[in-house]
Amino acid sequence: MKNIFCLLLMILCFNFYCNSQVYFPFKTEDKQSSILAYWYNCKADTAIEAAIQDTVYLHSSLQIYGPVLSDSFYVKAEVYLTNDNEGYSKSFLVKKDLQNIDYTIDMLENYFLLTVPVYQLKNNPEKIKITISSSGENLEKWINCKYHKLYGHIYDFKGNPLKSYILIKSEGFNDISGVWSDASGYYEIYLPERTYNCFYVNDGNYKLSTLEAWAWHMIIDEDQKLDFRIGTGEVYNLNAWSNNGGFGSFFISFRPMVLFKDTSYIQEINNKEFKLLDISPDLDVKDITVTINGKQTEIYTIQKYFESGKDRAMPAYLIQVRRLPPCLGKQTIQVEYEKIIEKDGKKSFQNSMGYFQFYLNFYGFSDFN
Incomplete structure:
Protein backbone atom coordinates (compact mmCIF):
# COMPACT_ATOMS: atom_id res chain seq x y z
CA MET A 1 0.00 0.00 0.00
CA LYS A 2 2.91 2.32 0.77
CA ASN A 3 4.29 1.80 -2.76
CA ILE A 4 0.93 2.63 -4.32
CA PHE A 5 0.73 5.82 -2.24
CA CYS A 6 4.18 6.87 -3.48
CA LEU A 7 3.15 6.24 -7.09
CA LEU A 8 0.03 8.34 -6.70
CA LEU A 9 1.97 11.15 -5.04
CA MET A 10 4.51 11.15 -7.87
CA ILE A 11 1.79 11.35 -10.53
CA LEU A 12 -0.11 14.09 -8.70
CA CYS A 13 3.10 16.14 -8.44
CA PHE A 14 3.72 15.72 -12.16
CA ASN A 15 0.20 16.83 -13.02
CA PHE A 16 0.52 19.83 -10.72
CA TYR A 17 3.68 21.06 -12.39
CA CYS A 18 2.28 20.47 -15.88
CA ASN A 19 -0.91 22.33 -15.10
CA SER A 20 0.99 25.25 -13.58
CA GLN A 21 3.02 25.76 -16.75
CA VAL A 22 0.28 27.07 -19.00
CA TYR A 23 0.59 28.85 -22.31
CA PHE A 24 -2.31 31.14 -21.46
CA PRO A 25 -2.73 33.61 -19.95
CA PHE A 26 0.68 35.21 -20.23
CA LYS A 27 1.50 36.70 -16.85
CA THR A 28 2.28 40.22 -17.93
CA GLU A 29 0.91 43.67 -17.26
CA ASP A 30 0.46 44.16 -21.00
CA LYS A 31 -3.13 43.02 -21.62
CA GLN A 32 -2.62 43.07 -25.37
CA CYS A 145 -1.72 32.51 -38.56
CA LYS A 146 0.50 29.45 -38.91
CA TYR A 147 -0.76 26.00 -39.94
CA HIS A 148 0.66 22.48 -40.10
CA LYS A 149 -0.67 19.32 -41.72
CA LEU A 150 -1.77 16.40 -39.56
CA TYR A 151 -2.21 13.27 -41.66
CA GLY A 152 -2.02 9.50 -41.61
CA HIS A 153 -4.10 6.34 -41.83
CA ILE A 154 -6.62 4.70 -39.53
CA TYR A 155 -6.71 0.88 -39.30
CA ASP A 156 -8.13 -1.89 -37.16
CA PHE A 157 -5.78 -4.27 -35.35
CA LYS A 158 -5.77 -6.65 -38.32
CA GLY A 159 -4.42 -3.93 -40.58
CA ASN A 160 -7.67 -3.25 -42.42
CA PRO A 161 -8.32 0.41 -43.29
CA LEU A 162 -11.20 2.08 -41.48
CA LYS A 163 -13.41 4.92 -42.58
CA SER A 164 -13.37 6.85 -39.32
CA TYR A 165 -13.49 10.37 -38.01
CA ILE A 166 -10.99 12.26 -35.90
CA LEU A 167 -12.12 15.06 -33.57
CA ILE A 168 -9.81 17.88 -32.52
CA LYS A 169 -10.09 19.14 -28.94
CA SER A 170 -7.99 22.19 -28.17
CA GLU A 171 -8.52 22.84 -24.46
CA GLY A 172 -10.84 20.46 -22.63
CA PHE A 173 -13.11 18.01 -24.43
CA ASN A 174 -15.15 20.34 -26.64
CA ASP A 175 -14.85 19.59 -30.36
CA ILE A 176 -13.50 22.49 -32.38
CA SER A 177 -12.68 20.73 -35.67
CA GLY A 178 -12.57 17.31 -37.28
CA VAL A 179 -12.25 15.26 -40.44
CA TRP A 180 -13.29 11.88 -41.88
CA SER A 181 -10.80 9.40 -43.29
CA ASP A 182 -11.51 7.99 -46.75
CA ALA A 183 -12.10 4.36 -47.75
CA SER A 184 -8.37 3.65 -47.57
CA GLY A 185 -8.25 5.01 -44.02
CA TYR A 186 -6.32 8.12 -45.05
CA TYR A 187 -7.08 11.46 -43.40
CA GLU A 188 -5.51 14.90 -43.42
CA ILE A 189 -6.34 18.18 -41.79
CA TYR A 190 -4.49 21.49 -41.40
CA LEU A 191 -4.41 22.79 -37.85
CA PRO A 192 -3.24 26.04 -36.23
CA GLU A 193 0.12 25.83 -34.52
CA ARG A 194 -0.46 25.20 -30.81
CA THR A 195 -0.67 22.45 -28.19
CA TYR A 196 -3.93 20.45 -28.16
CA ASN A 197 -5.48 18.64 -25.23
CA CYS A 198 -6.34 15.58 -27.30
CA PHE A 199 -7.43 14.02 -30.58
CA TYR A 200 -10.23 11.44 -30.56
CA VAL A 201 -10.65 8.74 -33.24
CA ASN A 202 -13.86 6.74 -33.70
CA ASP A 203 -14.98 4.36 -36.45
CA GLY A 204 -18.67 4.83 -35.63
CA ASN A 205 -18.97 1.52 -33.75
CA TYR A 206 -18.21 2.96 -30.33
CA LYS A 207 -19.47 0.65 -27.55
CA LEU A 208 -20.80 -1.81 -30.15
CA SER A 209 -17.63 -3.55 -31.34
CA THR A 210 -14.89 -0.98 -30.72
CA LEU A 211 -13.89 1.83 -28.42
CA GLU A 212 -11.72 4.86 -29.30
CA ALA A 213 -8.14 5.74 -30.05
CA TRP A 214 -6.70 8.86 -28.39
CA ALA A 215 -3.75 11.18 -28.79
CA TRP A 216 -2.93 13.34 -25.77
CA HIS A 217 -1.10 16.66 -25.33
CA MET A 218 -0.38 16.91 -29.03
CA ILE A 219 2.11 19.61 -30.02
CA ILE A 220 1.36 20.79 -33.55
CA ASP A 221 4.51 22.77 -34.42
CA GLU A 222 5.34 20.94 -37.67
CA ASP A 223 3.69 18.67 -40.24
CA GLN A 224 3.08 15.31 -38.57
CA LYS A 225 2.07 11.82 -39.65
CA LEU A 226 0.07 9.91 -37.05
CA ASP A 227 -1.36 6.48 -37.85
CA PHE A 228 -4.09 5.17 -35.56
CA ARG A 229 -5.39 1.70 -34.83
CA ILE A 230 -8.86 1.27 -33.36
CA GLY A 231 -9.53 -1.78 -31.20
CA THR A 232 -11.71 -3.02 -28.40
CA GLY A 233 -10.08 -0.80 -25.77
CA GLU A 234 -8.69 2.65 -25.03
CA VAL A 235 -5.42 4.11 -23.81
CA TYR A 236 -7.07 6.80 -21.75
CA ASN A 237 -5.52 9.72 -19.83
CA LEU A 238 -2.04 8.96 -21.17
CA ASN A 239 0.83 10.96 -19.66
CA ALA A 240 4.59 10.64 -20.05
CA TRP A 241 7.51 12.43 -18.43
CA SER A 242 11.22 12.03 -17.86
CA ASN A 243 12.80 10.67 -14.72
CA ASN A 244 14.62 13.92 -13.99
CA GLY A 245 16.90 12.63 -11.27
CA GLY A 246 17.12 8.86 -11.48
CA PHE A 247 17.66 6.03 -13.90
CA GLY A 248 17.49 7.71 -17.31
CA SER A 249 13.99 6.44 -17.95
CA PHE A 250 10.54 7.73 -18.86
CA PHE A 251 7.50 7.33 -16.67
CA ILE A 252 4.29 6.56 -18.57
CA SER A 253 0.89 6.55 -16.89
CA PHE A 254 -2.39 5.53 -18.50
CA ARG A 255 -5.81 4.14 -17.67
CA PRO A 256 -6.77 1.36 -20.10
CA MET A 257 -10.40 0.47 -20.72
CA VAL A 258 -11.95 -2.41 -22.66
CA LEU A 259 -15.34 -3.46 -23.98
CA PHE A 260 -17.57 -5.93 -22.17
CA LYS A 261 -15.95 -5.58 -18.75
CA ASP A 262 -17.88 -3.61 -16.15
CA THR A 263 -17.23 -4.58 -12.54
CA SER A 264 -17.66 -2.39 -9.48
CA TYR A 265 -16.82 -3.05 -5.86
CA ILE A 266 -15.55 -1.30 -2.72
CA GLN A 267 -11.78 -0.91 -2.56
CA GLU A 268 -9.87 0.35 0.46
CA ILE A 269 -7.01 2.71 -0.41
CA ASN A 270 -4.97 4.40 2.33
CA ASN A 271 -7.56 3.40 4.97
CA LYS A 272 -10.37 5.01 2.97
CA GLU A 273 -13.14 3.25 1.04
CA PHE A 274 -13.59 3.98 -2.65
CA LYS A 275 -16.16 2.71 -5.10
CA LEU A 276 -13.94 1.07 -7.71
CA LEU A 277 -15.12 0.78 -11.32
CA ASP A 278 -13.02 -1.87 -13.02
CA ILE A 279 -13.24 -1.78 -16.82
CA SER A 280 -9.51 -2.29 -17.25
CA PRO A 281 -7.64 -5.25 -18.78
CA ASP A 282 -5.11 -7.09 -16.61
CA LEU A 283 -1.87 -6.14 -18.35
CA ASP A 284 1.69 -7.43 -18.08
CA VAL A 285 4.92 -6.29 -19.74
CA LYS A 286 4.48 -8.80 -22.55
CA ASP A 287 1.10 -7.26 -23.48
CA ILE A 288 2.45 -3.74 -24.04
CA THR A 289 4.58 -2.14 -26.74
CA VAL A 290 6.05 1.35 -26.34
CA THR A 291 7.73 3.34 -29.08
CA ILE A 292 9.54 6.66 -28.81
CA ASN A 293 9.66 8.66 -32.02
CA GLY A 294 8.84 5.49 -33.94
CA LYS A 295 11.45 3.20 -32.29
CA GLN A 296 10.48 0.45 -29.89
CA THR A 297 11.97 0.77 -26.42
CA GLU A 298 12.49 -1.59 -23.51
CA ILE A 299 9.89 -1.70 -20.75
CA TYR A 300 11.61 -1.93 -17.36
CA THR A 301 8.59 -2.35 -15.09
CA ILE A 302 4.80 -2.12 -14.98
CA GLN A 303 2.95 -1.28 -11.75
CA LYS A 304 -0.77 -1.12 -11.16
CA TYR A 305 -2.30 1.73 -9.15
CA PHE A 306 -5.66 3.44 -8.71
CA GLU A 307 -6.63 6.68 -10.40
CA SER A 308 -8.91 8.23 -7.81
CA GLY A 309 -11.25 11.11 -7.12
CA LYS A 310 -13.10 12.04 -3.96
CA ASP A 311 -14.76 8.65 -3.42
CA ARG A 312 -14.32 6.79 -6.71
CA ALA A 313 -11.36 5.04 -8.28
CA MET A 314 -10.37 3.11 -11.40
CA PRO A 315 -7.37 0.84 -12.09
CA ALA A 316 -4.48 2.41 -14.00
CA TYR A 317 -0.87 1.56 -14.81
CA LEU A 318 2.51 3.19 -14.37
CA ILE A 319 5.28 1.84 -16.57
CA GLN A 320 8.94 2.80 -16.81
CA VAL A 321 10.80 2.52 -20.10
CA ARG A 322 14.30 3.14 -21.36
CA ARG A 323 14.95 6.54 -22.90
CA LEU A 324 16.21 6.38 -26.47
CA PRO A 325 18.75 8.72 -28.05
CA PRO A 326 18.64 11.42 -29.12
CA CYS A 327 17.26 12.53 -25.73
CA LEU A 328 16.57 16.02 -26.99
CA GLY A 329 13.57 17.84 -28.41
CA LYS A 330 10.03 16.58 -28.99
CA GLN A 331 9.20 13.05 -27.91
CA THR A 332 6.25 11.22 -29.46
CA ILE A 333 5.31 8.35 -27.18
CA GLN A 334 3.09 5.58 -28.54
CA VAL A 335 1.62 3.04 -26.12
CA GLU A 336 -0.12 -0.03 -27.48
CA TYR A 337 -1.49 -3.10 -25.75
CA GLU A 338 -2.93 -6.36 -27.04
CA LYS A 339 -4.05 -9.20 -24.79
CA ILE A 340 -5.71 -12.44 -25.80
CA ILE A 341 -8.45 -13.73 -23.51
CA GLU A 342 -9.65 -17.35 -23.73
CA LYS A 343 -13.02 -18.28 -22.30
CA ASP A 344 -15.15 -21.36 -23.03
CA GLY A 345 -12.76 -22.32 -25.82
CA LYS A 346 -13.12 -18.95 -27.57
CA LYS A 347 -10.51 -16.27 -28.02
CA SER A 348 -11.17 -12.55 -27.74
CA PHE A 349 -8.80 -9.61 -28.06
CA GLN A 350 -8.33 -6.59 -25.83
CA ASN A 351 -6.34 -4.00 -27.75
CA SER A 352 -5.80 -0.30 -28.21
CA MET A 353 -3.16 2.37 -28.75
CA GLY A 354 -2.54 6.02 -27.95
CA TYR A 355 -0.05 8.87 -28.33
CA PHE A 356 1.45 11.49 -26.04
CA GLN A 357 3.92 14.28 -26.87
CA PHE A 358 6.26 16.39 -24.75
CA TYR A 359 9.60 18.15 -25.02
CA LEU A 360 12.93 17.38 -23.39
CA ASN A 361 15.53 19.96 -22.51
CA PHE A 362 19.20 19.79 -23.52
CA TYR A 363 20.02 17.14 -20.90
CA GLY A 364 17.03 14.93 -21.63
CA PHE A 365 14.88 16.05 -18.72
CA SER A 366 11.22 17.07 -19.00
CA ASP A 367 10.93 20.63 -20.30
CA PHE A 368 7.88 22.26 -18.70
CA ASN A 369 8.52 25.73 -20.14
Missing part, protein backbone atom coordinates in the same frame (compact mmCIF):
# COMPACT_ATOMS: atom_id res chain seq x y z
CA SER A 33 -0.10 40.22 -25.19
CA SER A 34 -2.80 37.93 -23.79
CA ILE A 35 -4.98 38.21 -26.92
CA LEU A 36 -4.93 35.05 -29.02
CA ALA A 37 -7.07 33.74 -31.86
CA TYR A 38 -7.20 30.47 -33.79
CA TRP A 39 -9.26 29.61 -36.87
CA TYR A 40 -9.85 25.86 -37.31
CA ASN A 41 -10.80 25.22 -40.92
CA CYS A 42 -12.57 22.01 -41.96
CA LYS A 43 -15.39 20.67 -44.09
CA ALA A 44 -18.77 20.53 -42.35
CA ASP A 45 -19.97 16.97 -41.80
CA THR A 46 -21.69 14.70 -39.26
CA ALA A 47 -21.14 11.31 -37.66
CA ILE A 48 -23.60 9.05 -35.85
CA GLU A 49 -22.71 7.21 -32.64
CA ALA A 50 -25.47 4.62 -32.68
CA ALA A 51 -24.79 2.99 -29.30
CA ILE A 52 -25.29 6.23 -27.40
CA GLN A 53 -27.76 7.75 -29.89
CA ASP A 54 -25.66 10.82 -30.47
CA THR A 55 -24.81 12.91 -33.52
CA VAL A 56 -21.32 14.39 -33.78
CA TYR A 57 -20.92 17.58 -35.81
CA LEU A 58 -17.67 18.30 -37.60
CA HIS A 59 -17.33 22.00 -38.30
CA SER A 60 -14.92 24.90 -38.47
CA SER A 61 -14.43 27.00 -35.36
CA LEU A 62 -12.97 30.29 -34.22
CA GLN A 63 -11.47 30.61 -30.74
CA ILE A 64 -10.55 33.95 -29.18
CA TYR A 65 -8.71 34.45 -25.89
CA GLY A 66 -8.28 37.72 -24.10
CA PRO A 67 -8.51 39.78 -20.92
CA VAL A 68 -11.86 40.70 -19.37
CA LEU A 69 -12.15 44.48 -19.59
CA SER A 70 -15.43 45.01 -17.74
CA ASP A 71 -18.71 43.33 -16.83
CA SER A 72 -19.82 43.73 -20.44
CA PHE A 73 -17.69 44.39 -23.51
CA TYR A 74 -17.37 43.60 -27.23
CA VAL A 75 -14.94 41.45 -29.16
CA LYS A 76 -14.58 41.85 -32.91
CA ALA A 77 -12.83 39.34 -35.16
CA GLU A 78 -11.68 40.16 -38.69
CA VAL A 79 -10.19 37.22 -40.58
CA TYR A 80 -8.11 37.81 -43.71
CA LEU A 81 -7.06 35.47 -46.49
CA THR A 82 -4.27 36.07 -49.02
CA ASN A 83 -3.86 39.57 -50.44
CA ASP A 84 -5.76 41.00 -47.46
CA ASN A 85 -9.08 39.66 -48.71
CA GLU A 86 -11.50 39.58 -45.80
CA GLY A 87 -12.96 36.13 -45.22
CA TYR A 88 -14.94 36.71 -42.04
CA SER A 89 -15.96 39.56 -39.76
CA LYS A 90 -18.19 39.52 -36.70
CA SER A 91 -18.63 41.24 -33.33
CA PHE A 92 -19.54 39.42 -30.12
CA LEU A 93 -20.92 40.63 -26.83
CA VAL A 94 -19.03 39.15 -23.89
CA LYS A 95 -20.91 39.10 -20.62
CA LYS A 96 -21.35 36.65 -17.77
CA ASP A 97 -24.44 34.41 -17.91
CA LEU A 98 -25.27 35.52 -21.45
CA GLN A 99 -28.01 33.32 -22.93
CA ASN A 100 -29.50 32.53 -26.34
CA ILE A 101 -26.27 33.05 -28.27
CA ASP A 102 -24.61 30.92 -30.96
CA TYR A 103 -21.21 31.00 -29.28
CA THR A 104 -19.81 29.95 -25.90
CA ILE A 105 -17.98 32.08 -23.36
CA ASP A 106 -15.75 30.64 -20.65
CA MET A 107 -14.25 32.91 -18.02
CA LEU A 108 -11.42 32.15 -15.63
CA GLU A 109 -10.20 34.83 -13.26
CA ASN A 110 -9.79 37.90 -15.50
CA TYR A 111 -9.57 36.12 -18.86
CA PHE A 112 -12.11 34.77 -21.34
CA LEU A 113 -12.28 32.14 -24.05
CA LEU A 114 -14.86 32.65 -26.79
CA THR A 115 -15.64 29.75 -29.15
CA VAL A 116 -17.95 30.04 -32.13
CA PRO A 117 -18.82 27.63 -34.98
CA VAL A 118 -17.97 29.22 -38.34
CA TYR A 119 -18.19 28.32 -42.01
CA GLN A 120 -15.29 26.77 -43.89
CA LEU A 121 -13.04 29.23 -45.70
CA LYS A 122 -11.67 28.32 -49.12
CA ASN A 123 -8.15 28.67 -47.71
CA ASN A 124 -6.61 28.88 -44.27
CA PRO A 125 -6.44 32.52 -43.15
CA GLU A 126 -3.18 34.45 -43.06
CA LYS A 127 -4.08 37.05 -40.43
CA ILE A 128 -6.68 37.66 -37.75
CA LYS A 129 -7.37 41.06 -36.23
CA ILE A 130 -8.94 41.05 -32.78
CA THR A 131 -10.42 44.19 -31.23
CA ILE A 132 -11.63 44.16 -27.61
CA SER A 133 -13.51 47.26 -26.55
CA SER A 134 -15.45 48.56 -23.57
CA SER A 135 -16.63 52.01 -22.59
CA GLY A 136 -13.29 52.93 -21.08
CA GLU A 137 -10.71 50.79 -22.91
CA ASN A 138 -9.85 49.55 -26.38
CA LEU A 139 -7.34 46.81 -27.28
CA GLU A 140 -6.27 45.69 -30.74
CA LYS A 141 -3.97 42.94 -31.94
CA TRP A 142 -2.98 41.43 -35.29
CA ILE A 143 -2.24 37.70 -35.24
CA ASN A 144 -0.26 35.97 -37.98
